[in-house]
Amino acid sequence: MSTSTSGTPNPSPDGAVRRGRGRRPAEDVRADALHTVGKILLHEGLTGLTFERVARQAGVSKTTLYKWWPSTGALALEGYFHSVEVTLTFPDTGDIRADITTQLGSFVTLMTTTPAGRLLTELIGQSQTDQDLAIDYRRLYSSHRRQIAADRFTIAQKTGQIRAGVDVRVLVDQLWGAVYHRLLIPDEPVTEAFAIALVNNLFDGITPR
Amino acid sequence: MSTSTSGTPNPSPDGAVRRGRGRRPAEDVRADALHTVGKILLHEGLTGLTFERVARQAGVSKTTLYKWWPSTGALALEGYFHSVEVTLTFPDTGDIRADITTQLGSFVTLMTTTPAGRLLTELIGQSQTDQDLAIDYRRLYSSHRRQIAADRFTIAQKTGQIRAGVDVRVLVDQLWGAVYHRLLIPDEPVTEAFAIALVNNLFDGITPR
Structure with missing residues:
Protein backbone atom coordinates (compact mmCIF):
# COMPACT_ATOMS: atom_id res chain seq x y z
CA MET A 1 0.00 0.00 0.00
CA SER A 2 2.78 2.41 0.88
CA THR A 3 6.38 2.42 -0.27
CA SER A 4 7.32 5.55 1.62
CA THR A 5 9.66 3.67 3.93
CA SER A 6 12.66 1.69 2.80
CA GLY A 7 15.11 -0.81 4.11
CA THR A 8 17.91 1.63 3.39
CA PRO A 9 18.18 4.13 6.23
CA ASN A 10 19.21 7.66 5.25
CA PRO A 11 20.64 9.90 7.98
CA SER A 12 18.47 13.01 8.17
CA PRO A 13 19.90 16.49 8.77
CA ASP A 14 19.04 16.23 12.49
CA GLY A 15 21.02 13.01 12.74
CA ALA A 16 18.03 10.68 13.17
CA VAL A 17 17.93 7.68 10.89
CA ARG A 18 15.24 8.12 8.24
CA ARG A 19 14.11 5.87 5.51
CA GLY A 20 13.94 7.03 1.93
CA ARG A 21 11.61 5.88 -0.81
CA GLY A 22 12.05 2.43 -2.28
CA ARG A 23 11.16 -1.18 -1.68
CA ARG A 24 11.72 -2.55 1.78
CA PRO A 25 13.18 -6.06 1.98
CA ALA A 26 10.41 -8.63 2.30
CA GLU A 27 11.60 -9.77 5.71
CA ASP A 28 11.24 -6.21 7.08
CA VAL A 29 7.76 -5.87 5.64
CA ARG A 30 6.84 -9.22 7.12
CA ALA A 31 8.22 -8.30 10.53
CA ASP A 32 6.36 -4.97 10.49
CA ALA A 33 3.11 -6.68 9.57
CA LEU A 34 3.48 -9.32 12.30
CA HIS A 35 4.37 -6.64 14.83
CA THR A 36 1.25 -4.68 13.89
CA VAL A 37 -0.91 -7.81 14.12
CA GLY A 38 0.51 -8.66 17.53
CA LYS A 39 -0.15 -5.17 18.88
CA ILE A 40 -3.75 -5.23 17.68
CA LEU A 41 -4.38 -8.71 19.11
CA LEU A 42 -2.91 -8.05 22.54
CA HIS A 43 -4.88 -4.82 22.88
CA GLU A 44 -8.19 -5.59 21.24
CA GLY A 45 -8.28 -9.29 20.46
CA LEU A 46 -9.50 -10.84 17.25
CA THR A 47 -12.33 -8.36 16.65
CA GLY A 48 -9.90 -5.52 15.91
CA LEU A 49 -7.96 -7.49 13.29
CA THR A 50 -8.64 -6.82 9.62
CA PHE A 51 -6.36 -7.02 6.58
CA GLU A 52 -7.34 -3.41 5.78
CA ARG A 53 -6.09 -2.14 9.09
CA VAL A 54 -2.86 -4.15 9.12
CA ALA A 55 -2.13 -2.96 5.57
CA ARG A 56 -2.66 0.66 6.57
CA GLN A 57 -0.79 0.57 9.88
CA ALA A 58 2.16 -1.49 8.66
CA GLY A 59 2.41 0.20 5.26
CA VAL A 60 2.01 -3.08 3.42
CA SER A 61 -0.24 -3.82 0.46
CA LYS A 62 -3.21 -6.07 1.13
CA THR A 63 -2.11 -8.21 -1.81
CA THR A 64 1.18 -8.91 -0.06
CA LEU A 65 -0.59 -9.72 3.20
CA TYR A 66 -2.95 -12.16 1.47
CA LYS A 67 -0.02 -13.78 -0.31
CA TRP A 68 1.66 -14.60 3.01
CA TRP A 69 -1.43 -15.16 5.13
CA PRO A 70 -4.43 -16.31 3.10
CA SER A 71 -6.85 -16.02 6.05
CA THR A 72 -7.42 -13.88 9.13
CA GLY A 73 -6.76 -16.97 11.22
CA ALA A 74 -3.32 -17.51 9.69
CA LEU A 75 -2.48 -13.82 10.06
CA ALA A 76 -3.63 -13.80 13.69
CA LEU A 77 -1.80 -16.99 14.62
CA GLU A 78 1.58 -16.02 13.24
CA GLY A 79 1.28 -12.47 14.60
CA TYR A 80 0.28 -13.81 17.99
CA PHE A 81 3.10 -16.35 18.11
CA HIS A 82 5.67 -13.61 17.53
CA SER A 83 4.06 -11.14 19.92
CA VAL A 84 4.17 -13.54 22.88
CA GLU A 85 7.49 -15.24 22.11
CA VAL A 86 9.43 -13.11 24.59
CA THR A 87 6.76 -13.24 27.34
CA LEU A 88 6.64 -17.03 27.07
CA THR A 89 10.40 -17.57 26.99
CA PHE A 90 11.58 -20.14 29.50
CA MET B 1 -47.29 -36.14 20.21
CA SER B 2 -48.38 -39.65 21.14
CA THR B 3 -50.20 -40.90 24.18
CA SER B 4 -50.39 -44.47 22.99
CA THR B 5 -48.15 -45.75 25.80
CA SER B 6 -48.87 -45.36 29.47
CA GLY B 7 -47.07 -45.67 32.74
CA THR B 8 -49.50 -48.38 33.76
CA PRO B 9 -48.37 -51.71 32.36
CA ASN B 10 -51.09 -54.17 31.37
CA PRO B 11 -50.15 -57.86 31.13
CA SER B 12 -50.91 -59.01 27.59
CA PRO B 13 -52.37 -62.46 26.83
CA ASP B 14 -48.88 -63.79 26.01
CA GLY B 15 -47.59 -62.66 29.40
CA ALA B 16 -45.48 -59.74 28.13
CA VAL B 17 -46.02 -56.43 29.86
CA ARG B 18 -47.80 -54.01 27.56
CA ARG B 19 -48.77 -50.45 28.03
CA GLY B 20 -52.33 -49.24 27.54
CA ARG B 21 -53.55 -45.82 26.41
CA GLY B 22 -53.24 -42.85 28.70
CA ARG B 23 -50.77 -40.24 29.88
CA ARG B 24 -47.34 -41.46 30.85
CA PRO B 25 -45.83 -39.96 33.99
CA ALA B 26 -43.54 -37.04 33.15
CA GLU B 27 -40.46 -38.80 34.49
CA ASP B 28 -41.02 -41.72 32.08
CA VAL B 29 -41.47 -39.37 29.16
CA ARG B 30 -38.34 -37.54 30.15
CA ALA B 31 -36.33 -40.75 30.51
CA ASP B 32 -37.56 -41.97 27.10
CA ALA B 33 -36.60 -38.68 25.47
CA LEU B 34 -33.12 -38.68 27.04
CA HIS B 35 -32.62 -42.30 26.04
CA THR B 36 -33.57 -41.48 22.45
CA VAL B 37 -31.24 -38.46 22.42
CA GLY B 38 -28.36 -40.54 23.79
CA LYS B 39 -28.85 -43.26 21.17
CA ILE B 40 -28.86 -40.71 18.34
CA LEU B 41 -25.77 -38.93 19.67
CA LEU B 42 -23.67 -42.03 20.22
CA HIS B 43 -24.49 -43.34 16.75
CA GLU B 44 -24.59 -40.23 14.62
CA GLY B 45 -23.34 -37.33 16.70
CA LEU B 46 -24.88 -33.88 16.83
CA THR B 47 -25.86 -33.75 13.16
CA GLY B 48 -28.54 -36.42 13.60
CA LEU B 49 -30.21 -34.65 16.52
CA THR B 50 -33.41 -32.68 15.89
CA PHE B 51 -36.40 -31.98 18.13
CA GLU B 52 -38.61 -33.39 15.36
CA ARG B 53 -36.85 -36.71 15.38
CA VAL B 54 -36.67 -37.08 19.17
CA ALA B 55 -40.38 -36.21 19.40
CA ARG B 56 -41.24 -38.86 16.82
CA GLN B 57 -38.96 -41.61 18.13
CA ALA B 58 -39.70 -41.09 21.82
CA GLY B 59 -43.43 -40.41 21.35
CA VAL B 60 -43.20 -37.01 23.05
CA SER B 61 -44.66 -33.74 21.86
CA LYS B 62 -42.19 -31.13 20.62
CA THR B 63 -43.82 -28.64 22.98
CA THR B 64 -42.90 -30.83 25.93
CA LEU B 65 -39.34 -31.23 24.67
CA TYR B 66 -38.90 -27.47 24.27
CA LYS B 67 -40.32 -26.91 27.74
CA TRP B 68 -37.63 -29.08 29.29
CA TRP B 69 -34.78 -28.33 26.90
CA PRO B 70 -35.08 -24.93 25.27
CA SER B 71 -32.18 -25.55 22.86
CA THR B 72 -30.57 -28.38 20.92
CA GLY B 73 -27.46 -27.87 23.04
CA ALA B 74 -29.34 -28.40 26.29
CA LEU B 75 -31.13 -31.46 24.88
CA ALA B 76 -27.85 -32.92 23.63
CA LEU B 77 -25.95 -32.29 26.85
CA GLU B 78 -28.48 -33.86 29.19
CA GLY B 79 -29.07 -36.78 26.82
CA TYR B 80 -25.35 -37.32 26.47
CA PHE B 81 -24.70 -37.15 30.21
CA HIS B 82 -27.25 -39.91 30.81
CA SER B 83 -26.10 -42.05 27.90
CA VAL B 84 -22.48 -42.21 29.12
CA GLU B 85 -23.14 -42.36 32.85
CA VAL B 86 -22.69 -46.13 33.04
CA THR B 87 -19.67 -46.23 30.70
CA LEU B 88 -17.93 -43.56 32.76
CA THR B 89 -18.72 -45.06 36.16
CA PHE B 90 -15.67 -45.40 38.39
Whole structure:
Protein backbone atom coordinates (compact mmCIF):
# COMPACT_ATOMS: atom_id res chain seq x y z
CA MET A 1 0.00 0.00 0.00
CA SER A 2 2.78 2.41 0.88
CA THR A 3 6.38 2.42 -0.27
CA SER A 4 7.32 5.55 1.62
CA THR A 5 9.66 3.67 3.93
CA SER A 6 12.66 1.69 2.80
CA GLY A 7 15.11 -0.81 4.11
CA THR A 8 17.91 1.63 3.39
CA PRO A 9 18.18 4.13 6.23
CA ASN A 10 19.21 7.66 5.25
CA PRO A 11 20.64 9.90 7.98
CA SER A 12 18.47 13.01 8.17
CA PRO A 13 19.90 16.49 8.77
CA ASP A 14 19.04 16.23 12.49
CA GLY A 15 21.02 13.01 12.74
CA ALA A 16 18.03 10.68 13.17
CA VAL A 17 17.93 7.68 10.89
CA ARG A 18 15.24 8.12 8.24
CA ARG A 19 14.11 5.87 5.51
CA GLY A 20 13.94 7.03 1.93
CA ARG A 21 11.61 5.88 -0.81
CA GLY A 22 12.05 2.43 -2.28
CA ARG A 23 11.16 -1.18 -1.68
CA ARG A 24 11.72 -2.55 1.78
CA PRO A 25 13.18 -6.06 1.98
CA ALA A 26 10.41 -8.63 2.30
CA GLU A 27 11.60 -9.77 5.71
CA ASP A 28 11.24 -6.21 7.08
CA VAL A 29 7.76 -5.87 5.64
CA ARG A 30 6.84 -9.22 7.12
CA ALA A 31 8.22 -8.30 10.53
CA ASP A 32 6.36 -4.97 10.49
CA ALA A 33 3.11 -6.68 9.57
CA LEU A 34 3.48 -9.32 12.30
CA HIS A 35 4.37 -6.64 14.83
CA THR A 36 1.25 -4.68 13.89
CA VAL A 37 -0.91 -7.81 14.12
CA GLY A 38 0.51 -8.66 17.53
CA LYS A 39 -0.15 -5.17 18.88
CA ILE A 40 -3.75 -5.23 17.68
CA LEU A 41 -4.38 -8.71 19.11
CA LEU A 42 -2.91 -8.05 22.54
CA HIS A 43 -4.88 -4.82 22.88
CA GLU A 44 -8.19 -5.59 21.24
CA GLY A 45 -8.28 -9.29 20.46
CA LEU A 46 -9.50 -10.84 17.25
CA THR A 47 -12.33 -8.36 16.65
CA GLY A 48 -9.90 -5.52 15.91
CA LEU A 49 -7.96 -7.49 13.29
CA THR A 50 -8.64 -6.82 9.62
CA PHE A 51 -6.36 -7.02 6.58
CA GLU A 52 -7.34 -3.41 5.78
CA ARG A 53 -6.09 -2.14 9.09
CA VAL A 54 -2.86 -4.15 9.12
CA ALA A 55 -2.13 -2.96 5.57
CA ARG A 56 -2.66 0.66 6.57
CA GLN A 57 -0.79 0.57 9.88
CA ALA A 58 2.16 -1.49 8.66
CA GLY A 59 2.41 0.20 5.26
CA VAL A 60 2.01 -3.08 3.42
CA SER A 61 -0.24 -3.82 0.46
CA LYS A 62 -3.21 -6.07 1.13
CA THR A 63 -2.11 -8.21 -1.81
CA THR A 64 1.18 -8.91 -0.06
CA LEU A 65 -0.59 -9.72 3.20
CA TYR A 66 -2.95 -12.16 1.47
CA LYS A 67 -0.02 -13.78 -0.31
CA TRP A 68 1.66 -14.60 3.01
CA TRP A 69 -1.43 -15.16 5.13
CA PRO A 70 -4.43 -16.31 3.10
CA SER A 71 -6.85 -16.02 6.05
CA THR A 72 -7.42 -13.88 9.13
CA GLY A 73 -6.76 -16.97 11.22
CA ALA A 74 -3.32 -17.51 9.69
CA LEU A 75 -2.48 -13.82 10.06
CA ALA A 76 -3.63 -13.80 13.69
CA LEU A 77 -1.80 -16.99 14.62
CA GLU A 78 1.58 -16.02 13.24
CA GLY A 79 1.28 -12.47 14.60
CA TYR A 80 0.28 -13.81 17.99
CA PHE A 81 3.10 -16.35 18.11
CA HIS A 82 5.67 -13.61 17.53
CA SER A 83 4.06 -11.14 19.92
CA VAL A 84 4.17 -13.54 22.88
CA GLU A 85 7.49 -15.24 22.11
CA VAL A 86 9.43 -13.11 24.59
CA THR A 87 6.76 -13.24 27.34
CA LEU A 88 6.64 -17.03 27.07
CA THR A 89 10.40 -17.57 26.99
CA PHE A 90 11.58 -20.14 29.50
CA PRO A 91 14.09 -18.74 31.96
CA ASP A 92 17.22 -20.87 32.31
CA THR A 93 18.31 -21.07 35.94
CA GLY A 94 19.37 -24.70 35.65
CA ASP A 95 16.42 -25.69 37.88
CA ILE A 96 13.67 -27.07 35.66
CA ARG A 97 11.00 -26.82 38.34
CA ALA A 98 11.72 -23.14 39.00
CA ASP A 99 11.85 -22.38 35.27
CA ILE A 100 8.56 -24.13 34.54
CA THR A 101 6.88 -22.43 37.49
CA THR A 102 7.98 -19.01 36.26
CA GLN A 103 6.97 -19.64 32.67
CA LEU A 104 3.61 -21.20 33.59
CA GLY A 105 2.92 -18.19 35.81
CA SER A 106 3.65 -15.83 32.88
CA PHE A 107 1.39 -17.91 30.66
CA VAL A 108 -1.47 -17.74 33.19
CA THR A 109 -1.02 -13.96 33.54
CA LEU A 110 -1.03 -13.54 29.76
CA MET A 111 -4.18 -15.65 29.43
CA THR A 112 -6.11 -13.96 32.21
CA THR A 113 -5.08 -10.30 32.03
CA THR A 114 -4.83 -9.65 28.27
CA PRO A 115 -7.14 -10.41 25.33
CA ALA A 116 -4.84 -13.35 24.54
CA GLY A 117 -6.95 -15.85 26.48
CA ARG A 118 -10.11 -14.97 24.61
CA LEU A 119 -8.24 -14.89 21.30
CA LEU A 120 -6.91 -18.41 21.71
CA THR A 121 -10.12 -19.92 23.04
CA GLU A 122 -12.05 -18.39 20.14
CA LEU A 123 -9.55 -19.73 17.61
CA ILE A 124 -9.57 -23.17 19.22
CA GLY A 125 -13.37 -23.01 19.31
CA GLN A 126 -13.68 -22.12 15.61
CA SER A 127 -11.10 -24.72 14.67
CA GLN A 128 -13.44 -27.49 15.87
CA THR A 129 -15.57 -26.98 12.77
CA ASP A 130 -13.07 -25.22 10.45
CA GLN A 131 -10.51 -27.74 9.24
CA ASP A 132 -8.25 -25.14 7.58
CA LEU A 133 -8.08 -23.10 10.76
CA ALA A 134 -7.40 -26.25 12.79
CA ILE A 135 -4.41 -27.05 10.57
CA ASP A 136 -3.16 -23.45 10.74
CA TYR A 137 -3.56 -23.40 14.50
CA ARG A 138 -1.27 -26.37 14.91
CA ARG A 139 1.15 -25.43 12.11
CA LEU A 140 1.55 -21.76 13.07
CA TYR A 141 1.11 -21.88 16.83
CA SER A 142 0.55 -24.92 19.03
CA SER A 143 3.08 -27.33 17.50
CA HIS A 144 5.85 -24.75 17.98
CA ARG A 145 4.89 -23.99 21.57
CA ARG A 146 4.70 -27.74 22.33
CA GLN A 147 8.15 -28.27 20.83
CA ILE A 148 9.74 -25.46 22.83
CA ALA A 149 8.37 -26.92 26.08
CA ALA A 150 9.25 -30.52 25.17
CA ASP A 151 12.81 -29.49 24.27
CA ARG A 152 13.17 -27.88 27.66
CA PHE A 153 11.98 -30.99 29.48
CA THR A 154 14.27 -33.17 27.36
CA ILE A 155 17.32 -31.18 28.47
CA ALA A 156 16.21 -31.52 32.10
CA GLN A 157 15.69 -35.23 31.57
CA LYS A 158 19.26 -35.59 30.29
CA THR A 159 20.61 -33.91 33.43
CA GLY A 160 18.53 -36.25 35.61
CA GLN A 161 15.99 -33.70 36.83
CA ILE A 162 13.15 -35.60 35.15
CA ARG A 163 12.90 -39.37 35.46
CA ALA A 164 14.09 -41.36 32.46
CA GLY A 165 11.14 -43.00 30.72
CA VAL A 166 8.82 -40.04 31.15
CA ASP A 167 7.33 -39.03 27.78
CA VAL A 168 7.96 -35.28 27.89
CA ARG A 169 5.24 -34.59 25.32
CA VAL A 170 2.63 -35.71 27.87
CA LEU A 171 3.82 -33.06 30.36
CA VAL A 172 2.69 -30.32 27.98
CA ASP A 173 -0.89 -31.57 28.28
CA GLN A 174 -0.70 -31.87 32.07
CA LEU A 175 0.53 -28.29 32.55
CA TRP A 176 -0.45 -25.89 29.74
CA GLY A 177 -3.17 -28.26 28.52
CA ALA A 178 -4.73 -28.25 31.99
CA VAL A 179 -4.80 -24.44 31.87
CA TYR A 180 -6.44 -24.51 28.43
CA HIS A 181 -9.00 -26.95 29.83
CA ARG A 182 -10.09 -24.40 32.45
CA LEU A 183 -10.00 -21.55 29.94
CA LEU A 184 -12.22 -23.46 27.51
CA ILE A 185 -14.59 -24.93 30.13
CA PRO A 186 -14.47 -22.47 33.03
CA ASP A 187 -15.97 -24.59 35.78
CA GLU A 188 -13.00 -23.58 37.92
CA PRO A 189 -10.87 -20.42 37.78
CA VAL A 190 -7.40 -20.04 36.25
CA THR A 191 -5.24 -18.57 39.00
CA GLU A 192 -1.60 -18.44 40.09
CA ALA A 193 -2.42 -20.97 42.83
CA PHE A 194 -3.76 -23.32 40.15
CA ALA A 195 -0.53 -23.01 38.16
CA ILE A 196 1.54 -23.78 41.24
CA ALA A 197 -0.65 -26.78 42.11
CA LEU A 198 -0.20 -28.12 38.56
CA VAL A 199 3.58 -28.03 38.94
CA ASN A 200 3.57 -29.47 42.46
CA ASN A 201 1.26 -32.35 41.58
CA LEU A 202 3.24 -33.29 38.52
CA PHE A 203 6.73 -32.93 39.93
CA ASP A 204 6.08 -34.49 43.34
CA GLY A 205 3.31 -36.92 42.43
CA ILE A 206 0.03 -37.07 44.33
CA THR A 207 0.66 -40.26 46.31
CA PRO A 208 2.50 -40.15 49.65
CA ARG A 209 6.28 -40.20 49.13
CA MET B 1 -47.29 -36.14 20.21
CA SER B 2 -48.38 -39.65 21.14
CA THR B 3 -50.20 -40.90 24.18
CA SER B 4 -50.39 -44.47 22.99
CA THR B 5 -48.15 -45.75 25.80
CA SER B 6 -48.87 -45.36 29.47
CA GLY B 7 -47.07 -45.67 32.74
CA THR B 8 -49.50 -48.38 33.76
CA PRO B 9 -48.37 -51.71 32.36
CA ASN B 10 -51.09 -54.17 31.37
CA PRO B 11 -50.15 -57.86 31.13
CA SER B 12 -50.91 -59.01 27.59
CA PRO B 13 -52.37 -62.46 26.83
CA ASP B 14 -48.88 -63.79 26.01
CA GLY B 15 -47.59 -62.66 29.40
CA ALA B 16 -45.48 -59.74 28.13
CA VAL B 17 -46.02 -56.43 29.86
CA ARG B 18 -47.80 -54.01 27.56
CA ARG B 19 -48.77 -50.45 28.03
CA GLY B 20 -52.33 -49.24 27.54
CA ARG B 21 -53.55 -45.82 26.41
CA GLY B 22 -53.24 -42.85 28.70
CA ARG B 23 -50.77 -40.24 29.88
CA ARG B 24 -47.34 -41.46 30.85
CA PRO B 25 -45.83 -39.96 33.99
CA ALA B 26 -43.54 -37.04 33.15
CA GLU B 27 -40.46 -38.80 34.49
CA ASP B 28 -41.02 -41.72 32.08
CA VAL B 29 -41.47 -39.37 29.16
CA ARG B 30 -38.34 -37.54 30.15
CA ALA B 31 -36.33 -40.75 30.51
CA ASP B 32 -37.56 -41.97 27.10
CA ALA B 33 -36.60 -38.68 25.47
CA LEU B 34 -33.12 -38.68 27.04
CA HIS B 35 -32.62 -42.30 26.04
CA THR B 36 -33.57 -41.48 22.45
CA VAL B 37 -31.24 -38.46 22.42
CA GLY B 38 -28.36 -40.54 23.79
CA LYS B 39 -28.85 -43.26 21.17
CA ILE B 40 -28.86 -40.71 18.34
CA LEU B 41 -25.77 -38.93 19.67
CA LEU B 42 -23.67 -42.03 20.22
CA HIS B 43 -24.49 -43.34 16.75
CA GLU B 44 -24.59 -40.23 14.62
CA GLY B 45 -23.34 -37.33 16.70
CA LEU B 46 -24.88 -33.88 16.83
CA THR B 47 -25.86 -33.75 13.16
CA GLY B 48 -28.54 -36.42 13.60
CA LEU B 49 -30.21 -34.65 16.52
CA THR B 50 -33.41 -32.68 15.89
CA PHE B 51 -36.40 -31.98 18.13
CA GLU B 52 -38.61 -33.39 15.36
CA ARG B 53 -36.85 -36.71 15.38
CA VAL B 54 -36.67 -37.08 19.17
CA ALA B 55 -40.38 -36.21 19.40
CA ARG B 56 -41.24 -38.86 16.82
CA GLN B 57 -38.96 -41.61 18.13
CA ALA B 58 -39.70 -41.09 21.82
CA GLY B 59 -43.43 -40.41 21.35
CA VAL B 60 -43.20 -37.01 23.05
CA SER B 61 -44.66 -33.74 21.86
CA LYS B 62 -42.19 -31.13 20.62
CA THR B 63 -43.82 -28.64 22.98
CA THR B 64 -42.90 -30.83 25.93
CA LEU B 65 -39.34 -31.23 24.67
CA TYR B 66 -38.90 -27.47 24.27
CA LYS B 67 -40.32 -26.91 27.74
CA TRP B 68 -37.63 -29.08 29.29
CA TRP B 69 -34.78 -28.33 26.90
CA PRO B 70 -35.08 -24.93 25.27
CA SER B 71 -32.18 -25.55 22.86
CA THR B 72 -30.57 -28.38 20.92
CA GLY B 73 -27.46 -27.87 23.04
CA ALA B 74 -29.34 -28.40 26.29
CA LEU B 75 -31.13 -31.46 24.88
CA ALA B 76 -27.85 -32.92 23.63
CA LEU B 77 -25.95 -32.29 26.85
CA GLU B 78 -28.48 -33.86 29.19
CA GLY B 79 -29.07 -36.78 26.82
CA TYR B 80 -25.35 -37.32 26.47
CA PHE B 81 -24.70 -37.15 30.21
CA HIS B 82 -27.25 -39.91 30.81
CA SER B 83 -26.10 -42.05 27.90
CA VAL B 84 -22.48 -42.21 29.12
CA GLU B 85 -23.14 -42.36 32.85
CA VAL B 86 -22.69 -46.13 33.04
CA THR B 87 -19.67 -46.23 30.70
CA LEU B 88 -17.93 -43.56 32.76
CA THR B 89 -18.72 -45.06 36.16
CA PHE B 90 -15.67 -45.40 38.39
CA PRO B 91 -15.04 -48.98 39.44
CA ASP B 92 -14.50 -49.37 43.18
CA THR B 93 -11.70 -51.83 43.88
CA GLY B 94 -10.38 -49.84 46.83
CA ASP B 95 -7.28 -48.96 44.78
CA ILE B 96 -7.66 -45.40 43.49
CA ARG B 97 -4.89 -45.74 40.94
CA ALA B 98 -6.40 -48.87 39.40
CA ASP B 99 -9.87 -47.33 39.38
CA ILE B 100 -8.72 -44.09 37.73
CA THR B 101 -6.70 -46.03 35.15
CA THR B 102 -9.74 -48.12 34.23
CA GLN B 103 -12.11 -45.17 34.05
CA LEU B 104 -9.68 -42.98 32.09
CA GLY B 105 -9.20 -45.84 29.64
CA SER B 106 -12.98 -46.10 29.16
CA PHE B 107 -13.16 -42.35 28.66
CA VAL B 108 -10.41 -42.44 26.00
CA THR B 109 -12.14 -45.33 24.21
CA LEU B 110 -15.47 -43.45 24.27
CA MET B 111 -13.84 -40.30 22.91
CA THR B 112 -11.90 -42.01 20.14
CA THR B 113 -14.17 -44.82 18.94
CA THR B 114 -17.65 -43.25 19.08
CA PRO B 115 -19.07 -39.91 17.85
CA ALA B 116 -18.84 -38.72 21.49
CA GLY B 117 -15.43 -37.11 20.99
CA ARG B 118 -16.56 -35.05 18.05
CA LEU B 119 -19.83 -34.18 19.80
CA LEU B 120 -18.07 -32.77 22.86
CA THR B 121 -15.35 -30.90 20.98
CA GLU B 122 -18.01 -29.29 18.76
CA LEU B 123 -20.07 -28.25 21.78
CA ILE B 124 -16.99 -26.92 23.58
CA GLY B 125 -16.01 -25.15 20.36
CA GLN B 126 -19.41 -23.49 19.91
CA SER B 127 -19.55 -22.56 23.57
CA GLN B 128 -16.54 -20.25 23.12
CA THR B 129 -18.79 -17.76 21.33
CA ASP B 130 -22.24 -18.87 22.59
CA GLN B 131 -22.63 -17.84 26.22
CA ASP B 132 -25.92 -19.74 26.75
CA LEU B 133 -24.38 -22.95 25.46
CA ALA B 134 -21.30 -22.37 27.64
CA ILE B 135 -23.50 -22.11 30.72
CA ASP B 136 -25.53 -25.18 29.71
CA TYR B 137 -22.34 -27.14 29.04
CA ARG B 138 -21.11 -26.59 32.57
CA ARG B 139 -24.53 -26.86 34.23
CA LEU B 140 -25.70 -29.99 32.43
CA TYR B 141 -22.44 -31.80 31.81
CA SER B 142 -18.95 -30.80 32.89
CA SER B 143 -19.65 -29.62 36.44
CA HIS B 144 -21.30 -32.97 37.22
CA ARG B 145 -18.47 -35.00 35.71
CA ARG B 146 -15.91 -32.90 37.61
CA GLN B 147 -17.79 -33.44 40.86
CA ILE B 148 -17.98 -37.21 40.41
CA ALA B 149 -14.21 -37.40 39.84
CA ALA B 150 -13.37 -35.00 42.67
CA ASP B 151 -15.57 -36.96 45.10
CA ARG B 152 -13.71 -40.10 44.19
CA PHE B 153 -10.32 -38.50 44.83
CA THR B 154 -11.56 -37.04 48.12
CA ILE B 155 -12.46 -40.50 49.40
CA ALA B 156 -9.01 -41.77 48.38
CA GLN B 157 -7.44 -38.80 50.11
CA LYS B 158 -9.26 -39.65 53.34
CA THR B 159 -7.89 -43.18 53.24
CA GLY B 160 -4.36 -41.83 52.68
CA GLN B 161 -3.98 -42.91 49.04
CA ILE B 162 -3.64 -39.27 47.92
CA ARG B 163 -1.41 -36.86 49.82
CA ALA B 164 -3.19 -34.48 52.17
CA GLY B 165 -3.03 -30.94 50.83
CA VAL B 166 -3.54 -31.94 47.21
CA ASP B 167 -6.43 -29.93 45.69
CA VAL B 168 -8.38 -32.76 44.09
CA ARG B 169 -10.13 -30.39 41.65
CA VAL B 170 -6.78 -29.80 39.94
CA LEU B 171 -6.39 -33.51 39.22
CA VAL B 172 -9.43 -33.40 36.95
CA ASP B 173 -7.60 -30.93 34.69
CA GLN B 174 -4.39 -32.99 34.69
CA LEU B 175 -6.14 -36.22 33.65
CA TRP B 176 -9.40 -35.69 31.73
CA GLY B 177 -8.47 -32.08 30.94
CA ALA B 178 -5.22 -33.26 29.36
CA VAL B 179 -7.23 -35.64 27.16
CA TYR B 180 -9.59 -32.82 26.12
CA HIS B 181 -6.53 -30.72 25.29
CA ARG B 182 -5.36 -33.31 22.74
CA LEU B 183 -8.90 -33.80 21.41
CA LEU B 184 -9.34 -30.07 20.87
CA ILE B 185 -5.82 -29.37 19.54
CA PRO B 186 -4.72 -32.68 18.01
CA ASP B 187 -0.97 -32.09 17.75
CA GLU B 188 -0.52 -35.47 19.44
CA PRO B 189 -2.79 -38.53 19.42
CA VAL B 190 -5.17 -39.67 22.18
CA THR B 191 -4.21 -43.28 22.89
CA GLU B 192 -4.36 -45.80 25.70
CA ALA B 193 -0.61 -45.30 26.23
CA PHE B 194 -1.27 -41.57 26.68
CA ALA B 195 -3.91 -42.28 29.33
CA ILE B 196 -1.54 -44.56 31.21
CA ALA B 197 1.27 -42.00 31.02
CA LEU B 198 -1.08 -39.34 32.45
CA VAL B 199 -1.82 -41.52 35.46
CA ASN B 200 1.80 -42.58 35.98
CA ASN B 201 3.15 -39.03 35.79
CA LEU B 202 0.58 -37.68 38.21
CA PHE B 203 0.63 -40.49 40.75
CA ASP B 204 4.39 -41.06 40.81
CA GLY B 205 5.61 -37.57 39.98
CA ILE B 206 8.11 -36.87 37.24
CA THR B 207 11.17 -36.23 39.40
CA PRO B 208 13.37 -39.13 40.55
CA ARG B 209 11.99 -40.72 43.73
